[in-house]
Amino acid sequence: MRSDAQLRSDIVAELTWDPAITATNVGVIVKDGVVTLTGHPSSHAEKYAIERAAQRVKGVKALAIEMPVKLASDYERTDADIAMAVERAIEWNVLVPDDKIHPMVEQGWVTLNGEVEWEYQRRAAEGAVRSLLGVTGVTNRVVVKPKFTPADVEKKIREALERQADREAEQIKIEVNGAHVTLSGKVHSWAERKAAQGAAWSAPGVANVINNLLVEA
Known part of the structure; x- marks a missing residue:
């Protein structure tokens, strides 16, 4: 069983290894196998990458995420611009069915609503908007409703x-x-x-x- 110090060292190494992450901007606190991540990632895509990197490390029992996205001035966009980009990203994604996803944007945070038949379509919709410029977070409320018994x-x-x-x-x-x-x-x-x-x-x-x-x- 890894000690908290060993686990923290492994997480820092994993963060450093991932090229999508600026590891020096991430704080890692470990207590009894529970990991708290702190800092201000520059995009929602980086925040997502940080969370996934920590989850890959063996021995992590739970994650607490205290990382509000802090966009650089060059990355800031109006909600109207983000909503238009989200709509296009969903429309152009071949894995997302037409007219099934209804996005809403508030202060850079994207909420996806709608219904699809498959889980991969639900995930594809979120993946399509996660890395868009100006997005600070994504809430996926798309519901999977099967046509099968x-x-x-x-x-x-x-x-x-x-x-x-x-x-x-x-x-x-x-x-x-x-x-x-x-x-x-x-x-x-x-x-x-x-x-x-x-x-x-x-x-x-x-x-x-x-x-x-x-x-x-």
Whole structure:
């Protein structure tokens, strides 16, 4: 088990390694495995990169984000300009269905509303606007509403599991409650656990996956 000092050192190293991050502008505080990140990133894209970098480090139990975005004067844009850029970014993204996402911008913060059929479309909409100039944050309120019944979703996940990992598929239990999927049972490696989760996320209409699979060597 890593000490707090070792964990902090690993996080700082990961931040320094990522070229999208100015590591010297990020403060890292660790107590009992809980990490607090402080500072003022110059864009929402950098803030997102900082959060993801910290999450990649082994031993992080939880993250507290205290990093309001502080735009450089050259990066500042009016809400009207940002809203227009957001609309175009969504319109030009082939993964986002037309006329399904309705953005709102207030003081640089983008809120996405709407309904889509797939989780990847929800994520694509957020990804399309995250790095736009002037954006200080993104709230993704897009809802995944499937056109499939829970039985259809379970069947498609089961078929995907059998294609990808036939030996493990029989030991995995799938529960579908609306757009929420829970996986339980046993697999033989972390790679198989991750693959099973990916298969569940790829099913139509899935908005949340709870992965309770146990790795048993």
